[in-house]
Amino acid sequence: MRAVAAIVGREVRSNFLSPVGYLVAALFAAITGVIFLARTFEQGQPASMRLVFEWGTWLLLFVCPAISMRMIAEEKRMGTWEMLNSCPVSERGIVLGKFLGGMIYGRPDYGEIACGYLGLLLAGAAYLSSGLLASALCASQVIAFLLTLFFWLGLSLCAKLLPAYVPARWADVAFASDPDPRLRDFAIGLLDTSNIVFFCTLTIFFLIAATRVVRAGRWR
Numbered sequence: 168m169r170a171v172a173a174i175v176g177r178e179v180r181s182n183f184l185s186p187v188g189y190l191v192a193a194l195f196a197a198i199t200g201v202i203f204l205a206r207t208f209e210q211g212q213p214a215s216m217r218l219v220f221e222w223g224t225w226l227l228l229f230v231c232p233a234i235s236m237r238m239i240a241e242e243k244r245m246g247t248w249e250m251l252n253s254c255p256v257s258e259r260g261i262v263l264g265k266f267l268g269g270m271i272y273g274r275p276d277y278g279e280i281a282c283g284y285l286g287l288l289l290a291g292a293a294y295l296s297s298g299l300l301a302s303a304l305c306a307s308q309v310i311a312f313l314l315t316l317f318f319w320l321g322l323s324l325c326a327k328l329l330p331a332y333v334p335a336r337w338a339d340v341a342f343a344s345d346p347d348p349r350l351r352d353f354a355i356g357l358l359d360t361s362n363i364v365f366f367c368t369l370t371i372f373f374l375i376a377a378t379r380v381v382r383a384g385r386w387r
Contacts, residue, residue, distance in 0.1 A: 178238070178268025195230050199223055220283035220354035224290045231269075231291055232315035235298025236308040238265045239381070243306055258382040262299065262374055269295045286353020289366035290346070294319065296373035303380040323347055 199222065256264075297318060301311040326345030330338035342348075349362040 172264075175264050175268045178265055191230055191233050195226055198226055220286060221351065223287050224350045224354075227287065227291050227294055228316065228319055231294035232298040232301070232312045234269050235295050235315065236302055236311040238269065238299055239302040240305055240308045240311050244308075258378050261381055262303075262378045266296060266299055266374060269299070282353055282356045282358050285358070286350055286362075289353075289363065289370075290350055292370045293346075293366045293373070296370045296377070300373045300377040300380065303377045319346070 294315065298311065298315040301314040301318075302308070305311040305314060323345055326341045326347075329341040333341065343365075346365070349359075349365055352359055352362055
């Protein structure tokens with residue numbers, strides 16, 4: 168665990184030593200702030216954070232790949248990947264350290280509406296872990312970013328379009344794989360354990376897959 172903690176600290180420092188880290192954080196805060204001021208304070212509208220959470224999850228779809236695209240691809244480009252591989256830490260430790268470092272950087276503030284923030288946290292974890300897998304698979308940060316972004320957009324689009332063209336059994340599967348309705352549940356304060364399981368399962372799957380990719384490349 169000491170080695171994992173060292174990777175987490177290294178990842179957090181690299182995020183805040185780079186202007187990109189501050190830029191991503193500032194843009195996310197600015198856009199969510201504008202949404203909050205424009206819609207929550209709009210005359211006649213209920214005092215609710217629902218729209219902030221709904222837009223926040225879409226913003227995370229761009230923010231998380233921007234954070235994760237450099238996690239491994241940048242190490243390979245800079246020539247520090249070999250040094251990291253020579254450290255006494257397992258492939259699982261490398262992936263977990265990178266993931267936790269990104270989560271600490273992108274962690275939302277917990278407030279009164281805990282369910283909405285939980286949705287942001289779970290969605291961010293799933294986006295970040297998939298981006299980490301893409302970063303492990305691709306040498307290019309841009310390709311890793313686009314692969315993550317289009318995976319989630321494609322998943323949501325297919326889940327909405329496929330039910331009209333497939334049998335009812337597969338239509339149910341397609342509907343269940345759509346992250347949008349699950350995120351809307353969090354936004355309105357509806358805590359459904361199936362939604363928690365959905366995002367946690369995807370996060371674990373992507374982390375395991377990223378570990379296997381790192382292991383395969385480490386001993387190649």
